[in-house]
Amino acid sequence: MREQLLVFLLLFTSLSLAQTKISGEVFDEFGEPVPFANVIFKDSQEGTITNENGRFYLESDKTYDTAVVSFLGYTTKEVPLSSRTTYNMKIELAEEASSLGEVVVFTGKQSKKDNPAIDILRKIWENRRENGVKKFRQYEYEKYEKLEFDLNTIDSALIKSKVFKGMEFIFDQTDTSKVTGNTYLPIFINEAFSKVYGDNIEKLQKEILEGNKNSGFSNNQTIIEFVKDLYSDYDVYDNYIKFFDKAFTSPLSRTGINVYNYVLLDSAYIGDKWCYNIVYYPRRKNELTFKGDFWVNDTTWAIKEINMQATKSANLNWVREVYIEQEFDVLNDSIFLITRDYFLSDFSLRKKEGARGIYGKRTTLYDNYQFDKPKERDFYKVQVDPYDYEVYNRPDEFWDTNRMEALNKDEKQIYTLLDTLKTVPRFKTLYNIGSVLASGYYEFPGFDFGPVFSTFGFNEAEGLRIRLGGRTYFGRNDMWRLEGFGAYGFRDERFKFGLSGKWLLDRRSRFIIFGGHRKDTEQTGASLTNTNDVLGRNLASSALITVGANDRLTRINLSTAGFEFEPYKNFVFRTTGSFRTLSSATQTFSIDYFDENGQVQSEVSQAELSTGIFYTPGRKTSGYGVERTIINDGGFASVFVGATFGIKDVFNSDFEYQKLQALYTQPWNIGGFGRAYTTIEVGKIFGEVPLSLLSPIPGNQTLFSIYNTFNQLDFYEFVSDTYASFHLQHDFGGRFFSRIPWLRKLNLREVVGFRAVYGEISEENIALNASNLVYQAPEDVYWEWSVGIGNIFKVFRLDFNFRGNYLDNPDARRFGVTGTFGFSF
Numbered sequence: 001m002r003e004q005l006l007v008f009l010l011l012f013t014s015l016s017l018a019q020t021k022i023s024g025e026v027f028d029e030f031g032e033p034v035p036f037a038n039v040i041f042k043d044s045q046e047g048t049i050t051n052e053n054g055r056f057y058l059e060s061d062k063t064y065d066t067a068v069v070s071f072l073g074y075t076t077k078e079v080p081l082s083s084r085t086t087y088n089m090k091i092e093l094a095e096e097a098s099s100l101g102e103v104v105v106f107t108g109k110q111s112k113k114d115n116p117a118i119d120i121l122r123k124i125w126e127n128r129r130e131n132g133v134k135k136f137r138q139y140e141y142e143k144y145e146k147l148e149f150d151l152n153t154i155d156s157a158l159i160k161s162k163v164f165k166g167m168e169f170i171f172d173q174t175d176t177s178k179v180t181g182n183t184y185l186p187i188f189i190n191e192a193f194s195k196v197y198g199d200n201i202e203k204l205q206k207e208i209l210e211g212n213k214n215s216g217f218s219n220n221q222t223i224i225e226f227v228k229d230l231y232s233d234y235d236v237y238d239n240y241i242k243f244f245d246k247a248f249t250s251p252l253s254r255t256g257i258n259v260y261n262y263v264l265l266d267s268a269y270i271g272d273k274w275c276y277n278i279v280y281y282p283r284r285k286n287e288l289t290f291k292g293d294f295w296v297n298d299t300t301w302a303i304k305e306i307n308m309q310a311t312k313s314a315n316l317n318w319v320r321e322v323y324i325e326q327e328f329d330v331l332n333d334s335i336f337l338i339t340r341d342y343f344l345s346d347f348s349l350r351k352k353e354g355a356r357g358i359y360g361k362r363t364t365l366y367d368n369y370q371f372d373k374p375k376e377r378d379f380y381k382v383q384v385d386p387y388d389y390e391v392y393n394r395p396d397e398f399w400d401t402n403r404m405e406a407l408n409k410d411e412k413q414i415y416t417l418l419d420t421l422k423t424v425p426r427f428k429t430l431y432n433i434g435s436v437l438a439s440g441y442y443e444f445p446g447f448d449f450g451p452v453f454s455t456f457g458f459n460e461a462e463g464l465r466i467r468l469g470g471r472t473y474f475g476r477n478d479m480w481r482l483e484g485f486g487a488y489g490f491r492d493e494r495f496k497f498g499l500s501g502k503w504l505l506d507r508r509s510r511f512i513i514f515g516g517h518r519k520d521t522e523q524t525g526a527s528l529t530n531t532n533d534v535l536g537r538n539l540a541s542s543a544l545i546t547v548g549a550n551d552r553l554t555r556i557n558l559s560t561a562g563f564e565f566e567p568y569k570n571f572v573f574r575t576t577g578s579f580r581t582l583s584s585a586t587q588t589f590s591i592d593y594f595d596e597n598g599q600v601q602s603e604v605s606q607a608e609l610s611t612g613i614f615y616t617p618g619r620k621t622s623g624y625g626v627e628r629t630i631i632n633d634g635g636f637a638s639v640f641v642g643a644t645f646g647i648k649d650v651f652n653s654d655f656e657y658q659k660l661q662a663l664y665t666q667p668w669n670i671g672g673f674g675r676a677y678t679t680i681e682v683g684k685i686f687g688e689v690p691l692s693l694l695s696p697i698p699g700n701q702t703l704f705s706i707y708n709t710f711n712q713l714d715f716y717e718f719v720s721d722t723y724a725s726f727h728l729q730h731d732f733g734g735r736f737f738s739r740i741p742w743l744r745k746l747n748l749r750e751v752v753g754f755r756a757v758y759g760e761i762s763e764e765n766i767a768l769n770a771s772n773l774v775y776q777a778p779e780d781v782y783w784e785w786s787v788g789i790g791n792i793f794k795v796f797r798l799d800f801n802f803r804g805n806y807l808d809n810p811d812a813r814r815f816g817v818t819g820t821f822g823f824s825f
Contacts, residue, residue, distance in 0.1 A: 020041065020059060020060045020062065020063055020064045020081065020084050020085075021057075021058070021059040021084065021085045021086070021087070022039075022057070022058050022059070022067055022081065022085075022086045022087070022089060023055075023056065023057040023058070023086075023087045023088065023089065024055070024056065024086075024087070024088055024089025024090060024091060025050075025053070025054045025055050025056075025088075025089070025090060025091070026039070026050050026054045026056065026069055026071075026091045026092075026093060027054060027090065027091070027092050027093070028074070028092070028093055028095060029092060029093075029094055029095060033050075033053050033054025033055075034050060034054050034071055034074070034093055035050055035051065035053070035054055035281070036049050036050060036071070036279070036281040036291055037049060037050045037054070037056075037069060037070065037071035037074075037093070038068075038069070038070045038071060038265065038279065039056045039058055039067060039068070039069050040058075040067070040068050041058070041060055041062075041064040041066070041067060041068075042064065042065075042066040042067065042068050042078065044060070044062070044064065045268070045270075046058070046060050046062075049279065049281070049291060049292065049293070049309075051291075051309075051311075051312055053312075063084060064081060065080065065081050066078050066079065066080055066081060067079045067081060069091050069093065070093075071093060073095060074093040074094060074095055075093065075094045075095075077091065077092075077093055077094075079091055112257055115262060115264075116264045117262035117263055117264040117278045117280075118257060118262055120264065120276055120278060120296060120301075121252070121256070121257070121262060121278070123301040124252055124296060124301050124302075124303070125252075125254055126301070127300065127301040127302070128237050128252075132328075132331070132335045132336050132337035132338070132369075133198060133200075133337070133369070133371075134200055135335055136200065136371040136372055137199070137200060137201055137371075137372050137374070138197075138198065138199050138200070138201075138371065138372055138373055138374050138375070139197075139198045139200070139369065139370070139371050140195065140196060140197045140198070140369075140370050140371075140373065141195075141196055141366055141367065141368055141369045141370070142193070142194070142195055142196075142366070142367050142368045142402075142404075143193070143194045143195075143196055143207075143364060143365070143366055144191070144192070144193050144364070144365045144367075144402065144403060144404040144405070145191070145192045145193075145194070145362065145363070145364045145365075146189065146190070146191050146361075146362070146363045146364075146405070146411075147189070147190045147191075147192075147360075147361070147362050148188065148189045148190075148359075148360075148361045148362075148363075148411065149187055149188040149189075149358055149359065149360055149361075150187060150358065150359040150361070151187055151358055151359075188214070188215055189214065189215050189407075189411055190212070190213070190214035190215075191211075191212070191213045191214070191399065191403070192209060192211065192212045192213075193209075193210045193211040193212075193398075193399075193402045193403075194207050194208060194209050194210060195207070195208050195210060196208075197375060197379070197380070199374070199375070199380065202377060202380070204377070204380040205380070206379070206380045209391055210391065210402070211391055211394040211398055211399065211402065212391055212392050212394075213392075213394065213399065236250055236251075236252055236303065236306055236308075236326060237250070237252055237303075238250055238253075239253040239254060239255060239671060240253065240669070240671045240672065241308075242669055243322075244316065244319065244345075244825035245635065245675065245824065245825055246288055246316060246675075246733065246825060247288065247669050247670075247671050247672060247674075247675070248288040248289065248290060248310065248314075249287070249288060249289055249290075249671075249672055251280045251290055251292070251294065251306075251308065252294075252303070255671075255672070256280075258283075259282060259283055259284070259287060259289055259672075260280045260281065260282060260283060260289065261280065261281050261282070261283055262278055262279070262280050263278065263279045263280075264276060264277075264278055265277045265278065265279045265293065267298075270295055270304050270305065271304075273297045273298075273304060273330060274297070274298045274299075275295040275296055275297050275298065275304050276295065276296050276298060277293055277294075277295050278293060278294055278295075278296065279292075279293040280292065280293065280294075281311075282311050284738070284739075285311070285313040285738070285744065286313050286314065286315055286734065286738035286744050286747070287311075287314065287315075287672075287735075287738060288310075288314050288315065288316070288672070288733070289310075289311055289314065290308035290309055290310055290311065290324075291308075291309050291311055292306070292307040292308045292309050293306075293307060294306035294307070297330060300330055300336070302328065302330050302336040303326075303328055303336070304327070304328055304330065305325075305326070305327050305328070306324075306325070306326050307323070307324065307325045307326075308322075308323070308324040308325075309321070309322065309323045309324075310322035310323075315733060315734040315738060315747045315749065315791070316825055317747075317791065317794045317824060317825050318347055318348065318794070318823075318825060319345055319346065319347055319348075319825060320346040320347070320348040321344070321345065321346035322343075322344070322345050322346075323342075323343075323344040323345075324341075324342065324343050324344075325340070325341075325342040326338060326340065326341050326342075327339050327340040337366070337369055338366055339365065339366055339367070340363075340364070340365055340366070341362075341363070341364040341365075341366075342361075342362070342363050342364075343361070343362045343363075344359060344360070344361045344362075345359070345360045345361075346358075346359055347359075347360060363405065365404035365405055367404055381568070440452055440453050440454075441470075441471070441473070443473070446472060446473065446474050447470055447471070447472060447473060448470055448471050448472075448473040449468075449469075449470045450469065450470060450471075451469070454467055454469075454542075455467055455468065457541070457542025458542060459521070459523075459541060459542055459550050459553060460549055460550050460551040460553065460586055460588075461489065461491065461492055461521050461551065461553040461585035461586045462489025462490070462491055462492050462494070462521055462585075463489055463490045463491025463492070464489070464490045464491070465487055465488070465489050465490075465542060466487065466488055466490075467485055467486070467487040468485065468486055468487075469483070469484060469485030469486070469498075470483070470484065470485075471483040471484075475625075476622075476623050476625060476629075477623055477624050477625035478625045478626060478627070479503065479504045479625060479626055480501070480502065480503040480504065480626055481501070481502055481625075481626050481627060482499070482500070482501045483499070483500050483501070483535060484497070484498060484499040484500070484535075485497065485498050485535065487520070489521065492521070492585070494521075496519055496520045496521065497518070497519055497520075498516065498517070498518035498519070498520060498534055498535045499516055499517055499518075499534075500514065500515070500516030500517075500518075500534040500535050501514065501515060501516060502514035502515075502626050502627075503626060504625060504626035506565075507624055509565045509566060509567060510564075510565055510566040510572075511563065511564075511565040512563060512564050512565070512626060513561075513562070513563045514560075514561070514562055514563070514564070515559075515560060515561035515562070516534035516535070516559070516560055517534065517558065517559045517560075518534045518535065518556070518557075518558045518559075519556070519557050519558075520555075520556055521541065521553055521554070521555055521556070521585045522541050522553065522554055522556050523541040523550070523552070523553055523554075523715060524554045524556070524582075524692065524696075525552065525696035525698060525699070525715045525716050526541070526698050526706075526709065526715070527698050527708065527709070528661075528681050528683060528695055528697070528698055528708075528723060528725065529640065529642075529661050529662075529663040529681055529683065534558060534560055541553070546701045546702055546703070547701045547702070547703070547813065547816065548701055548714060548811070549588070550701055550715070551586045551588045551589050552586075552589040552715045552716050553584075553585040553586060553589065554582050554583070554584060554585055554591065554692060555582070555583045555584070555585045556580060556581075556582055557580060557581045557582075558578060558579075558580040559578065559579050559580070560576055560577065560578040561576070561577055561578075562574065562575050562576035562577060563575055570615065570616045570617055570618075570619045571613070571614075571615050572613070572614040572615075572616075573611075573612075573613055573614075574611070574612045574613075574614065575609075575610070575611050575612075576608075576609075576610050576611075576612075577607075577608070577609050577610075578607070578608050578609075578610070579605075579606070579607045579608075579650075579651050579653070580605075580606055580608075581603060581604065581605045581606075582603065582604040582606070582692045583602060583603045583604075584602065588772075589772070590602070590770075590771040590772040590773070591604065591690065591691045591692045591771055592690075592770035592771050592772075593690030593691065593768045593769065593770050593771070594767070594768055594769075594770050595654075600770045601654075601770075604654055604655075604690060604692050604693065605651070605652055605653055605654050606646060606653050606654060606655060606693065607646070607647045607650040607651055607653035608644055608645065608646055608647065609644070609645045609647060610642060610643065610644040610645070611642065611643055612640060612641065612642035612643075613639075613640070613641050613642070614638070614639070614640050615638075615639040615640075616636055616637070616638050616639075617636065617637055618632070618635070618636035618637060619632065619636045619638075620632045620636075635667060636667070637664075637665065637666045637667070638663070638664070638665045638666075639662075639663070639664050640661070640662065640663040640664075641661075641662050642660070642661045642662075643658065643659070643660055643661075644658070644659040644661070645657075645658055645659075646658070646659075646687065646689070646693070655687065655688070655689050655690075655693065656687060657685055657686060657687030657688070657689050657693070658685070658686040658687060659683065659684070659685045659686070660683060660684050660686075661681075661682070661683040662681070662682050662683070663679070663680070663681050664679070664680045664681075665677070665678070665679045665680075666678050666679075670730075672735065673732060673735060674730060674731045674732040674733040674735060674749075675730070675731050675733065676728065676729065676730040676731075677707070677727075677728070677729045677730075678726070678727065678728050678729075679707075679708055679725075679726070679727040680724075680725070680726055681708075681723070681724070681725045682723065682724045682725075683695055683722070683723050684721065684722045684723075685721040685722070688762075688764045688765055688768055689721070689765060689768070690765075690768050690769070690771075691716075691719065691769065691771050691773065691775075694719045694720065694721055694761075694765065695719070695720050695721060695723055695759075696715070696716050696718065696719045696720075697710065697713060697717070697718035697719070697720060697723065697725075697757055697759060697778060697782070698710065698713075699713030699714045699715045699716070699717055699718075700713065700818070701714055701715060702818070703817075703818055703819065704818055704819065704820055705786075705788075705797065705799045705818040705819060705820040706820075707727065707729065708727055710755055710757065710782070710784060711755075711784065711786065711799070711801040711816055711818050712784050712801055712802070712803040712812075712813045712814070712815075712816055713782070713784075713813075714811070714813070716773055717776070717809065718757075718759060718776055718777055718778050718782065719759075719761060719773070719775050719776070719777065720759030720760055720761050720777045720778070721760065721761055721762055721765055722759060722760040722761075723757060723758065723759040723760075724757070724758045724759075725755070725756065725757035725758075726754075726755070726756050726757075727753075727754075727755050728753060728754045728755070729751065729752075729753045730751065730752050730753070731749055731750070731751045731790060732749065732750040732751070732752075733749050733750075734747060734748060734749045734750065734791070735750070736750055737749065737750060747791055747794075748789055748790065748791050748792065749789070749790035749791040750787075750788075750789070750790070751786075751787070751788035751789070751790045751797060751799070752785070752786065752787055752788070753785060753786040753787075753788070753799070753801075754783070754784075754785050754786075755783065755784050755785070756781055756782065756783040756784075757778050757781070757782050757783075758778060758779070758781045758782075759777040759778045759779065760777050760779060761775050761776075761777040776809075778806070780805065780806075781805075782804070782805060782806055783804040783805060784801060784802060784803050784804050785801075785802055785804060786799045786800060786801040786802065787799070787800050788800065791824075795821055795822065795823065796819060796820070796821055796822075797819060797820050797822065798817065798818075798819050799817065799818045799819065799820070800815070800817055801815065801816045801817070801818060802814070802815055803815070
């Protein structure tokens with residue numbers, strides 16, 4: 001009875017929201033699917049194309065009684081529709097060369113010669129302009145953005161599952177996607193209204209948020225910003241369209257004729273502009289390409305409408321479907337301006353059609369363009385308070401006025417759905433599980449326990465190590481935060497602990513004071529450029545399995561205090577004072593040195609004052625509290641310049657010295673050739689210091705691939721007081737594997753790496769050495785390289801590492817295999 005009622009509700013909802021819905025498969029006379037066939041409602045411009053398996057779904061708010069199915073080389077077929085909802089249609093096309101109006105049609109892979117679609121494409125290239133607003137000295141416009149999440153592929157098994165016991169009422173809101181044909185349940189919506197200002201002469205832009213509203217996730221803005229970043233702005237006229245950290249070849253790209261088939265399908269008026277309709281689809285599988293069509297004006301050669309659907313065979317993880325629509329207005333027969341941008345992605349653990357997933361949908365509307373109205377430079381430079389209570393609590397009247405697109409029935413109901421769900425105990429349980437997996441912390445009122453993933457560790461000094469910790473957490477925008485941990489090693493039978501605190505005193509300048517104390521065991525030779533992070537701990541200190549003995553560990557007792565502020569966006573200035581004592585943590589490792597009197601000392605006491613500038617152009621963050629979440633981690637350049645001054649005799653500090661360091665990291669999207677990541681580090685120490693204050697070249701004795709380390713070096717194999725290093729890692733994204741038939745379906749990805757370092761060590765520092773290490777610096781430039789196979793089971797990469805030189809060093813590791821787990825699209 002309940003199942004029959006549900007079917008009735010689904011049918012009623014479908015009929016009330018769309019007048020005509022059809023789905024099915026298109027075959028040829030031999031029973032083979034016809035991919036990329038055109039399916040449209042007769043006497044309309046509403047249509048779609050079939051996927052690689054010949055399947056399609058199409059819906060309209062209007063009522064139609066006939067569907068027209070056509071493809072190059074087949075007879076066009078009209079299919080009567082007996083009802084407003086017709087699913088699982090089986091449509092057979094007869095193979096026969098035909099024509100559409102005056103358009104010549106082709107079959108199979110399209111020729112690049114004498115192809116009218118290619119001729120039109122060349123016209124688009126010749127008349128390509130930058131986005132319309134770039135044609136003016138200054139510009140401003142209003143932007144409305146709607147972000148929505150939907151649970152998709154709803155069926156009776158899901159509704160009856162124990163997971164949703166007590167929450168069955170939420171399924172009353174299901175509907176059917178016009179893109180995929182799957183049922184879906186809207187579960188979240190966020191609306192934002194902004195005003196955007198730009199100056200093309202000064203190359204400045206500023207976006208001011210005027211209003212923000214969401215359903216039940218006011219404290220989870222991070223996920224909103226994360227998805228917004230996934231759907232980062234793109235230009236269809238660019239050669240490559242970049243999202244999900246991938247570069248898809250644009251159908252308007254100058255290289256498009258090498259990866260797409262183009263067909264001139266139709267011509268008609270859109271508004272008062274005569275336009276040509278061109279269909280495109282990929283020449284090969286497994287490449288980052290789209291299928292779809294676009295309408296182009298016959299005089300300006302500007303795009304009027306375009307839709308792009310990522311091919312299902314594209315080497316893309318966790319995303320089953322990507323669909324993009326853009327609409328433009330052409331002004332004065334010469335300038336085009338975007339008016340609507342729609343982006344849908346179907347996130348799923350499996351690409352199988354029946355697998356469940358989550359739709360992420362972003363709709364962005366643009367209006368009220370104005371041009372050449374200059375503003376003072378200070379307007380763009382002055383920082384706006386990142387949180388204005390009124391912006392996040394606008395009345396309904398504000399949204400009635402500024403919404404550029406009315407909410408439909410489902411979207412209106414979302415605002416009450418989550419408020420009800422939060423009262424259901426089972427929903428709270430599911431939320432807590434998801435929170436732990438996402439953040440690593442288990443939430444209690446005002447306090448988070450964790451990170452749970454660092455509870456266990458192992459090294460030669462401590463043996464098995466157990467760590468328990470937590471942090472204060474009243475909300476994502478806390479103005480202050482305390483964090484601490486306690487740990488115990490069963491081999492050294494020592495208790496370790498750490499405590500830190502930070503307080504945001506001013507939101508605009510982000511002036512923060514911080515301090516803490518830590519007593520722990522650490523692998524201090526695991527990185528070149530480092531700061532005195534009170535609670536930080538690297539993987540090398542606790543790897544469960546290592547190559548060779550991981551016994552070169554140091555006991556550290558560290559206290560720090562300092563402040564930082566951000567005078568300009570993503571430009572941070574930090575000053576830190578610290579005092580630490582260092583001693584060896586094992587009997588097989590020594591940090592001994594000769595003091596001024598020639599006596600051997602085994603412990604270092606050192607006071608330091610350090611200043612640093614951190615510049616991260618392009619970094620996106622969420623939140624306005626003392627801690628912010630980085631949204632596009634790894635997607636922006638990073639520059640660090642720092643100076644450290646060792647102060648002698650303060651708190652009986654041992655050494656006086658100066659250290660200069662610089663670090664520059666840069667990701668590179670290289671079109672169809674994948675993504676590269678480079679790092680350059682340089683540093684020099686002025687003064688005489690012992691082993692524990694030098695700059696060891698970071699080796700890696702773990703079985704994990706750790707970026708910015710040298711996988712074939714042991715810890716402390718090289719030490720230096722002057723260094724310069726370079727790291728390169730490039731992921732081709734499966735460009736070559738996709739061309740190998742027996743590898744194509746595995747969606748593997750090729751990764752190559754190169755690492756090199758130059759270093760020196762002064763005679764004065766060598767003279768201080770009383771440890772059991774023989775100092776050696778890589779004066780002949782140490783280098784190594786690697787090749788890897790990525791995307792194994794979508795989460796694992798295996799690297800094969802080769803040592804380039806210094807092969808005669810004792811126990812030199814010429815070859816090694818490391819791996820890494822990671823989530824990537």
